Each structure stands twice: as structure tokens, then as C-alpha cells.
Amino acid sequence: MKVLIIGTGLTGLMAAAGLTGLLSENTSHTGEQEKKRLQVELIGDGGGASPFVHGFNMPLHENDSVETFLEDTIAGGYGLSEPDLALSLCYGSLGLLKDLEKLGISLEKQAGSYSLLKPLGSSWPRVAGTGNHTGAQIMNRLRNLLMNQEGVRFTPDSRVLRLHVEDNRARGVILWNRHLKKLQYRSADCILMASGGFCGIYPFSTNPVDSAGDGIAMAYEAGIPLMDMEFVQFEPSVALYPESLKGKSVITTMFFEGAVLRNSKMERFLKKEDGSGPGECINKDILSKVIYEEIQKGNGTRHGGIYFDATGVGKKRLEEKYGSYVERYRQAGMDITREPFEIAPGPHTSLGGIVISPEGRTCVEGIWAAGEIAGGIHGANRIGGNAGLETLVFGKRAGENILRYLEEQEEQTCREIEYDEVAITVEKESIKGFSLKTLCDLRRDMEDILQKELSIIRNGTGLAAAAYRLDAMAEEVKGAGCGEYPFEKLRLENDLICASLLAHGAKERTESIGCHNRSDGETGDSQYHVIIKKGRKGMEVNRSGEGQGYRNEKDNC
Missing domain, CATH: 1.20.58.100 (Fumarate reductase/succinate dehydrogenase flavoprotein-like, C-terminal domain)
Structure with a gap:
């Protein structure tokens, strides 16, 4: 049985780990037999935004709970998160400690307790990590383990551009091989779409060039419904200058530790001298809008943004907890422990995407989706720290569910199509x-x-x-x-x-x-989903009631 994973970021790697049993505690006899005849191919020419994941949400604070985490997630998304998906995300975070332990990765601690950062939209400090390079560390460990797994193959320097679907069933993909400079075909019994978000289609965004519209377009052309494509979250703080750092995001947890925003006059525009104003610790969607409006008023900096002043965090804390940012700017000739730097809002996370069931299935038999390419998890806005979590939880979940699906299928050999x-x-x-x-x-x-x-x-x-x-x-x-x-x-x-x-x-x-x-x-009423799919006569755009996004569409291509 052949499974193609489109994407080699955290979602794709976690899915491969789920498929091969790398993170399993108990493996059934049937599962062992299935894995012996399983072939997994991961196709991708980059890791998307995964290497830059600073950390991910886990309710580890003594006053926190998974119930509070779920409440924050749904409230942050303005009630438009699919309940089953949000539930899976938050409760799925509880299993990550064991997964990371199996990978030999330890979360950072201080004085015996987990070192947690408070993200925008959260009631408690919740972002856990291994330091400044959490995403890259997990990716490297997974990749090294998977490369030694029988039946697992990586196809780098390639990009999938088309899905092959016949009779509403996955058959394979067409990919571009950069090295050979030609199109190639791969047959498959199952395909997992884990190619990430699409914010890279914008000229200025936090996304690398490999995070673009291929996955969404392929799904649409294959007749798979999409939901809430209009929800693009703009990161409030994206580097504008120095030029070498343009497009790099700056973590907003610093606002809870003394960082502030200033306009070209070096005035705080979110909190006045008299103490009025909300301050910087507000949801990302609201913060981005306020920054945008301040720039439009003519109070922007030389390069068209505003100033991020992190000096209030303190040199010791910045170097201890945000060392990667200090070093990044130091290499560009700036000392952020002593001087502010220019930022502006930029497209960061696409919240809409492929309609999926809680298991990750789409309405096309054999095609699954997980990670940022899927819609309905975050609703109309995402709280900080949930993007990295989404890749880990739903990646592993999709891999395990695909394996169960294959166990239920009759033995068949994927036809090698010329x-x-x-x-x-x-x-x-x-x-x-x-x-x-x-x-x-x-x-x-x-x-x-x-x-x-x-x-x-x-x-x-x-x-x-x-x-x-x-x-x-x-x-x-x-x-x-x-x-x-x-x-x-x-x-x-x-x-x-x-x-x-x-x-x-x-x-x-x-x-x-x-x-x-x-x-x-x-x-x-704004409590509905916008569902788009390719019909017989072209694009069909409809509204679906709250909680009905995937229920209406997952079995109806």
C-alpha cells in the first residue's frame, strides 16, 4: 500500500511518524502486518514555516486546564472554530509530552517548572518550547528517525502540482522534479495534503516562498470543498527593516514582558500617557488593525511601519528567552536590547482551507488533509501558539487514521500508471x-x-x-x-x-x-462558514451554518 505525503514540514513528518508507529505505545498485530507492506513517500522542496516555530501551546501552567485552553481557542476564533476540530486540537496537546519524550526532546524548564510564555489571546502562559529553535529541532529528529525506517522514502527538490482523481478516488499526483527539470507521476492508495498555508502568494508576508497556493488549488480542482478562505491572519509584528530581515515575524509574547509599540514620533499609540487605551496585549486581529490604521494616519516610520520597542523586556531576559531574535538583528547591525526596530503587519497564517472531518478525511476517497492547509480549526482568528500545535496534533492524528483506514481496505496493489x-x-x-x-x-x-x-x-x-x-x-x-x-x-x-x-x-x-x-x-449574523467548491458549471460559493462546515460537505464532493 502506498501513501504519498505532500509536504515535508512538521505536519508531514508527524504524519509519517504516525503511519510507521514511531510514536505508538501499543501496536496491534494487524498494524505490524500493515506497516510491513506500507510504502510512505514524503514529497517536498522545503519545510514551509515549520523550522521557525518558536513553541506551541500546552496547558501546563498550574492554573491552566485543557478546558480553559479550549475556551480561549473558541473565543479567540469568534465562535467559528469547528467544535470537534478545536476539541481535538486542545485535548491532543496533552499527548505531546510523551511524543517528545519518545523523540528524546525535552521542553525547557526553569526551577523545576516548565518555562512558558503567554501568547496573545490566552488566559495563562502556555507556549512551551525547547529554546529558540523548537520547530527545527523536532523536524531534524523526526527526519533522522524516519530515514532509517523501512518503507519510508523522501523525495526532495520536488513539488506536487496536480492531484489525479478518478471516480472520486485518489489515484496519484503529478510533480515537478527540480533536479531533472521534468514532470513525473506517482501512483498512490492514499494522499495526505500537508503542504501548509498559502500566505506566500502575497508579496510581503512571513511565509517562505514554498508556502503558496498549490495545495488549495489542487484540492479545489479535484472537487474538494474549501471553507472560510477569507480568514487570513496578519501577524502584527513583521520585520520591515533592515532589508535582510524583511518578512521575518517577531514573537508577540514580548508584549507581556515589557515590549511596546511606538509611531514615528516615538509615541505609544495603543496606551496613552494618561493610561487610557488597551495596550499591546490584545488579540492579533485587533492589534494588526490598530497598527494598520496608525500607519494610514501618516504616523508611519521611514519604511512604512511602526517601531517595536523591546528594550523594556531587559537585556538579560531578551538574551535568555529571545536569543534568536537578538542574534538575528545583531547580525543585521542592530542591538534590539538598546534600540527599537521597524515592523508592520503582514500575512502570516491562512485560517481557511480544506474541509476535513475530525479524522482528517476529505470527501474524496483516499485524500486526507492536515495542518495549515485544513480549514475550520481556528475560526475567524487564531490565538498565539496554536499554529505549531496544529501541525503536531493533526499531523500525527492523520497518519494514525490513514493507517487504520488502510487496515480496513482489501489487499490491493497500487497500479503503477505510466x-x-x-x-x-x-x-x-x-x-x-x-x-x-x-x-x-x-x-x-x-x-x-x-x-x-x-x-x-x-x-x-x-x-x-x-x-x-x-x-x-x-x-x-x-x-x-x-x-x-x-x-x-x-x-x-x-x-x-x-x-x-x-x-x-x-x-x-x-x-x-x-x-x-x-x-x-x-x-x-456572522456565525456561518463560507463554503467554496468546484461544481459542474464552475465555482459554487455558499454559506453553511455554524458547526455544519464539514458535516455538510465531507461526504458530498
């Missing part, structure tokens, strides 16, 4: 294609639309124009051949489809809620 059988529809496009300059120009046009119309503040007129223009661009690129640049063409096509889905979701949600802000926002 590449040309499926890829002919892509190969035939090689006759005519755009020049590289045209592809680059179209990408810049897409980025301009996203930056202007799908930023922190949106309006109906701009969204309608954006949806119309992005639809037209997507059709233009889709109708052209690959020419000499198949990878660039197919990548742009996917990103345009994703951008179009984002625009249509934002246009459909006429009220402001969470990280979706409309300057022309209507009043009324």
Missing part, C-alpha cells in the same frame, strides 16, 4: 506558452491585487473587482500552454486559483469578524 497516461493533459500544453517575462508580470499583477484589495481592511467594490480580475487571469494562464517554463506556468496557475478563491470568500462574507475586516461591513 506517466503519459495521466500527464498527457499537461504535456500537450507544451506547444504554446507564455514567456518568462509575461509570467513574472502576471505574478506581479496578482500580488498588487492582493496587496491592495485583500489586505487588513477590505471593501465590497474592491473585492468584486479583485475576484473578477483574478478569475480572468487564472483562465488566461490556464488556457495557455506550458511552453519552455512548465513549472513557472503551473505554479502561477495554482497561485491565481488560490487568490481567486480568497477573493470570492471575502466578497461573500459581508460582515466584519475576526481577521476579516470590511470598511463597508454589514450588521447581522
Whole structure:
């Protein structure tokens, strides 16, 4: 039995660990037999945002509980988290201590107690980690263990660009091999989509270039429903300058330890001298909006942002707990223990995505999804520390559930399909294609639309124009051949489809809620999900009632 995992970040690696039993306590005889005939291939050309995970939420504080954690998560998402998914996330955090112990990874402690940071949106300190490089440390350990597992294979320098689905069942994928510079085919019994979020389609974001629209576009084209695509969380503090650090996020837990924000006049605009104002310790969606509005008032810094002043945290604490940030800026010629630095809000986490069941299944047989590519977990806003947790909990969960699914299937051998059988529809496009300059120009046009119309503040007129223009661009690129640049063409096509889905979701949600802000926002009920899927006549956009997102769609492609 063959399982393809699209993505080699924390989600994909945890899924592979779940599939191979690396983290299992008890393994059934059936499971052992299944794993002996299991082939797992992880395909990816990068780890996405996973290496930069500073820590993840765990209710380890003496006054904290999983119930309080769940309440914070649902309240932070404005009640739009799918209840079963939020429950799985919060209760799933309890099992991570044993998982990390099996990996030989210890969480940081101080005076015998876990060293926890308080993230925005949480009632108690909750972010646990191994230091400044938690994500990278877990990734390296998992990768090293998996490389020694029988039946596990890594395919680096490759990117999946198409799903192959027949009769509503997964058959395989088409990928681009960077080394060989050609398209290749892989057959599969199961496919896990773990390619991360799509904020990399924006020109300025915290995401690396490999976090873009491929996964979302492939799911849509395969007929898999998507939900709440309009919810893009903007990180309040993203480096603007020095140029070498542009796009790097700055952890907001520092606001609970004395860091403040200042405008170009070095004034605190969130808390006045008379003590009025909310201060910086507010939810990320609200903080990003306030910063954006301060910049729009003309109080921005030289490079178009505001100042992040961390000097109040203290040199000792900064170097002890936030050493990676101190060193990062030191290498760029700045000492953040003594001087403020310029930041601005930037797209950070895509909260909408593929409709999944609590087990991670989609409505296409054999296709699963986990991590940031899935929708419905966080609702309309994400509390700090839940992004890293999502990858660990749902990655492992998906892997274990796929293994159970395969145990229930009749013994079958995945048919090795010749590449040309499926890829002919892509190969035939090689006759005519755009020049590289045209592809680059179209990408810049897409980025301009996203930056202007799908930023922190949106309006109906701009969204309608954006949806119309992005639809037209997507059709233009889709109708052209690959020419000499198949990878660039197919990548742009996917990103345009994703951008179009984002625009249509934002246009459909006429009220402001969470990280979706409309300057022309209507009043009324906002407790619904925006569900988008590809129908027989094109894109279908509908609203689904609270708690009904996956229940309506998981069995109905």
C-alpha cells in the first residue's frame, strides 16, 4: 500500500511518524502486518514555516486546564472554530509530552517548572518550547528517525502540482522534479495534503516562498470543498527593516514582558500617557488593525511601519528567552536590547482551507488533509501558539487514521500508471506558452491585487473587482500552454486559483469578524462558514451554518 505525503514540514513528518508507529505505545498485530507492506513517500522542496516555530501551546501552567485552553481557542476564533476540530486540537496537546519524550526532546524548564510564555489571546502562559529553535529541532529528529525506517522514502527538490482523481478516488499526483527539470507521476492508495498555508502568494508576508497556493488549488480542482478562505491572519509584528530581515515575524509574547509599540514620533499609540487605551496585549486581529490604521494616519516610520520597542523586556531576559531574535538583528547591525526596530503587519497564517472531518478525511476517497492547509480549526482568528500545535496534533492524528483506514481496505496493489497516461493533459500544453517575462508580470499583477484589495481592511467594490480580475487571469494562464517554463506556468496557475478563491470568500462574507475586516461591513449574523467548491458549471460559493462546515460537505464532493 502506498501513501504519498505532500509536504515535508512538521505536519508531514508527524504524519509519517504516525503511519510507521514511531510514536505508538501499543501496536496491534494487524498494524505490524500493515506497516510491513506500507510504502510512505514524503514529497517536498522545503519545510514551509515549520523550522521557525518558536513553541506551541500546552496547558501546563498550574492554573491552566485543557478546558480553559479550549475556551480561549473558541473565543479567540469568534465562535467559528469547528467544535470537534478545536476539541481535538486542545485535548491532543496533552499527548505531546510523551511524543517528545519518545523523540528524546525535552521542553525547557526553569526551577523545576516548565518555562512558558503567554501568547496573545490566552488566559495563562502556555507556549512551551525547547529554546529558540523548537520547530527545527523536532523536524531534524523526526527526519533522522524516519530515514532509517523501512518503507519510508523522501523525495526532495520536488513539488506536487496536480492531484489525479478518478471516480472520486485518489489515484496519484503529478510533480515537478527540480533536479531533472521534468514532470513525473506517482501512483498512490492514499494522499495526505500537508503542504501548509498559502500566505506566500502575497508579496510581503512571513511565509517562505514554498508556502503558496498549490495545495488549495489542487484540492479545489479535484472537487474538494474549501471553507472560510477569507480568514487570513496578519501577524502584527513583521520585520520591515533592515532589508535582510524583511518578512521575518517577531514573537508577540514580548508584549507581556515589557515590549511596546511606538509611531514615528516615538509615541505609544495603543496606551496613552494618561493610561487610557488597551495596550499591546490584545488579540492579533485587533492589534494588526490598530497598527494598520496608525500607519494610514501618516504616523508611519521611514519604511512604512511602526517601531517595536523591546528594550523594556531587559537585556538579560531578551538574551535568555529571545536569543534568536537578538542574534538575528545583531547580525543585521542592530542591538534590539538598546534600540527599537521597524515592523508592520503582514500575512502570516491562512485560517481557511480544506474541509476535513475530525479524522482528517476529505470527501474524496483516499485524500486526507492536515495542518495549515485544513480549514475550520481556528475560526475567524487564531490565538498565539496554536499554529505549531496544529501541525503536531493533526499531523500525527492523520497518519494514525490513514493507517487504520488502510487496515480496513482489501489487499490491493497500487497500479503503477505510466506517466503519459495521466500527464498527457499537461504535456500537450507544451506547444504554446507564455514567456518568462509575461509570467513574472502576471505574478506581479496578482500580488498588487492582493496587496491592495485583500489586505487588513477590505471593501465590497474592491473585492468584486479583485475576484473578477483574478478569475480572468487564472483562465488566461490556464488556457495557455506550458511552453519552455512548465513549472513557472503551473505554479502561477495554482497561485491565481488560490487568490481567486480568497477573493470570492471575502466578497461573500459581508460582515466584519475576526481577521476579516470590511470598511463597508454589514450588521447581522456572522456565525456561518463560507463554503467554496468546484461544481459542474464552475465555482459554487455558499454559506453553511455554524458547526455544519464539514458535516455538510465531507461526504458530498
